[in-house]
Amino acid sequence: MDNPAKLSILQLMKVDSDIIIVGGGLNGCILALALASGGVSVTLIDTLPNDTRQLAEFDGRSYALALTSKRLLSALSIWPGITEHAQPMLEIKVTDGRAGEGPSPFWMHFDHREIEEGPMGYMIEDRHLRRALLQSIEQDPKITHLAPETVVAQSVNRTTASVTLDSGRSLTSHLLVGCDGRTSSTAQRAGIKRSFKDYNQTAVVAAIGHEKPHNGIAHQFFMPAGPLAILPLTGNRSSIVWAESHARAAELTTMNDDAFIQALRPAFGDFLSDLHVAGARFSYPLNLTLADALIADRLALLGDAAHGVHPIAGQGLNQGLRDVGALAEVIVDAKRRGEDIGAPDILERYATWRRFDVTTLAWATDGFNHLFSNDNPILRVGRDIGMGLINSIPALRRGFIREAAGLTGDVPRLLQGRAL
């Protein structure tokens, strides 16, 4: 039963918007659009200017979006604007590799034809996705976008959550959402601690052009220093994510294009024939950072602010988008029922929904990285046998494909492609 007294107090409280989102990265932007689609008013704040975040060279990553993440973007009407830039991922081949020696005979092969839903995911470049999101945000009357502005302080009381910006301005809402990335100051200010592990690896990311078509096949080679992923982009191009020691990554990022292709070749192999560099090189130091709690008083954490993981499985953003789907559904349903959207029991619904998933993924990616970024002969035999086994059992293979497509577990409405 609703408590009319509680509701009337809340209705009397003057707020600038229902929710304040700190951080307009991909997760913050998509959360703002999801909440707005359900009639929730949002203030979205980011340190960086809108124009900077829309530059093609702002972020060199390309994302392997799971099928359910694509469905979420379709439900929010973002997908039609970027579909021409999206490359369907039809197969994934995972190989234990050693530079110069080619693939080992033990490998795993996942083919989308083993499930009925179509491609298991899509590759999309950051420059297309981020720009489409920021443009949709500018047109949405339910979203106030403040950038550049930095949140420097926050406070909560019985009915509201407030922030102070570095410009001196203060804003009030019923709920604060921290989407401010791996070092989330929103979490720190709320006293939420986090586990941290440095992988001593840096990912070098670049677009590579090649002579032969990739046929929508993604490859993952496990090398002793770290994995090399070759991910299909539109046209005869692939995005590589190459994890190496910090020192080697610094060399790879700064050497000239010809030297880079020569350095890449022994790991990449010849299967796509001639290679050339098709864009700038970017580097990302890799670590694990996992918040001890997803919620606090009138605060929820989401995306990398809650769980920043190794890109080995290409799942960081996909998990963030599951957070988005779950939190937006909980909040929009609560608002429709006239409940206080920042109340502890509402936030607990979100935390209960997501806690198991985010913790499991964080430690699973950590375990994979340890198992595969390693030349220990015993581990090598063990993982080769494991890969051979998985590959030979169709039910296990299908399980992996459904997991990569995001089809397992309690899937939020938006990730099923349904409106809120």
Ligand SMILES: Cc1cc2nc3c(=O)[nH]c(=O)nc-3n(C[C@H](O)[C@H](O)[C@H](O)COP(=O)(O)OP(=O)(O)OC[C@H]3O[C@@H](n4cnc5c(N)ncnc54)[C@H](O)[C@@H]3O)c2cc1C
């Ligand atoms: C090499 C690499 C490859 C990857 N590939 C994949 C992939 O294929 N598939 C996949 O699913 N995931 C992938 N990921 C993971 C994915 O990139 C991240 O999970 C995702 O980008 C995180 O987005 P976010 O919005 O949570 O955080 P961020 O991108 O870190 O955004 C945080 C935002 O908060 C802002 N901010 C911070 N503090 C404040 C403040 N005080 N006030 C206002 N604003 C603030 C920042 O300016 C920033 O814009 C990859 C990651 C790496 C490193």
